[in-house]
Amino acid sequence: MKHLSLSFAIMVAPMMCLAETPNALITDIVDGHILPRFVALSDSTQALSDAAQADCDPTSDTLRAAYGTAFDAWVSASHLRFGPTETDDRAFALAFWPDSRGATPRALSALLSKQDPIATSAQDYAEVSIAARGFYALEFLLYDEVLMAAGNPGYHCQLTQTISADIASTSQGILDDWQTTYAFIMQNPSPDGVYRSDTEVLQEMFKSLSTGLQFTSETRLGRPLGTFDRPRPTRAEVRRSGRSSAHVILSLQSLQDLASRLVDDALSAKLSDQFERPLSRLFDLEDPTFASVSEPQTRIKIEIIQQSVEAIRTLVRDELGPTLGVAAGFNSLDGD
């Protein structure tokens, strides 16, 4: 079977290369998918920082709304874990999760109880443990029953403002790197460069797609699901702010956008159909925090959503990868 499909590839290849070179495809993804997401992240995190400066009350509607918009922007870009997001551990500084050992509440409690002066400057704050930085730490300060009221109110306010400013600064750094160097690097591979060929660039993009799908399936959905006998609703991502299901939707929509730019016409309809399945089920679920993983009747609905994301992974690996001539390569989820 393998030989059949490969010879077919040889027959059609010459015609198809004229239609679109990989470089045009790379440009489309950089300009149409990547850059708009990091512009949105930079803008919305600056707005978050401004909102925190104006009103640091954890229950402030404007602060919480700005937080939600900025976090949405991050989740939509969260699969792009290479280059500027890897530099200086920026993606980790924005998003440390899952946190299976409770490092985030522990680190925040320590800062609050000691009134650690490092929180007086966003610049200094970049030295702090990633557990106390980024969107997931801010969620505890804004939504956790204990931590939203913990410590000296003045210090709590300053910590909220500093974490918000640190998020904005990190996001600005990512955008700057993309605009000044990395967009060029991806579109101009060279033998001495980060990427030696268009194929290596395409592999990076393909890897983002496959790793993003893996993370959403195994972690965003898999952690709260646990096992049938031992579901783990308290492990759902950002359940305190009621955003768990929304994150799965946002990530799938963003991954669908990336996938649609990578596929050819033959696969396009199939892939679109495959993405529709988990998305429509998520819209129907009406369980923002996946709390119903413990109830057999609703649990099965979430299991089916996870299975439909797994089906996309399989399609991407077995059909899209060979079409592109690349494989997923290694990713950060390979460890145990």
Place this chain on the structure above:
Amino acid sequence: MKHAFLSSTALLVAFATPALAVDKAEVLDTYADIAAAKYGDSLTTAQTLQAAVNALVANPSAEALQAAKDAWLAARVPYQQTEVYRFGNPIVDDWEGKVNAWPLDEGLIDYVDASYGGPSDENELAALNVIANPTFTLSGVDIDATTITPALLEETLQEADGIEANVATGYHAIEFLLWGQDLNGHGKGAGTRAWTDYAGGDLCTNDNCDRRAEYLVAATDLLISDLEWMSAQWADGGSARAELTSNADAGLAAILTGMGSLSYGEVAGERMRLGVMLNDPEEEHSCFADNTHNDHYYDGLGVQNIYLGEYIRVDGTLVSGPSLSDLVSETDAALDAEMQNKLSATMMSLGRIKTAAEAGFAYDQMLERGNEAGESLIMGGVNGFIDQTRSIERVVTALNLDQIAFEGSDSLDDPEAVFQ
């Protein structure tokens, strides 16, 4: 099919490749021979540990405890070099958690300092303390632990309640029983468990010395039986060897999958970079014994010696044969040179961490917030591992293995699946 030309180019290259002098089957044999040697060395050094543990329990003394610690440290040298066999070989993955699971909530096993805290949101059993409690309830079931046996550790306590941090067996459980908690935070020094934790009668400290000894002996016995089993899987006719060699390309992909996954996701990511980013001394791989610098070093050495097909056994003899390096060299000599250089650069970086630690700059200190020298040392190792992973990916592509590597056991179990 807009990018199908890439596949056709690859195909043309494949047709143009001359018959290779290096036999893939021989490369796999070398890999399996080295596995047999490494697991064999892990077993013999663990047997030395067992003798030292038995001597400690029979005649507790400061000297006997130190001898057991020394034996544990020596046993880690060959074992860490086997970690490169994980991720690519399902038989190793299914087994590995029993001997080297980490991190652990040590309060499951024995007494801990008050600063440790009690049961956590993630783990209700984090402070169970089996040594102090002959009977207890676990997920609603009454457990009789009046006698601590290998079976109790393996079947009841290990990963109790489905939580991976409930580590009851393996090197790190033994490490905790020999060293105790490291309460120095970011300061120098390992755990300081007194030998009197194993003493009889009135000399016994922290209570339950008999049960502690029973636990230590049971965990060590279990380690031996687990290592015996894995050594047998790699011997002639063993099932790990048979599975590896059943399909030459899938076998080569398994080697590279192990090299890449250990380098990137596991050691560079989970073990090294996360610790620096969290500034947390609990993120040390061997946090009780302060042996983390060696864990990383020998993990890196394992990746390098698999590629080069050369392993120095604990008795000093060399096991070697036709290697992946030889195979790559025939296909693309420049890529082989690149791969060798990257592996050497990683070992240089890991050597810097090791020498600094041995000279007194403890790994805990390197992790402290604001310690730039420490961060730079550790990130040197991280960057080496990440950089060599890119070359490992290139090797996968150069050997035309990219549609069967990377997906771990799923596709290795069924290499044809990806072509369907």
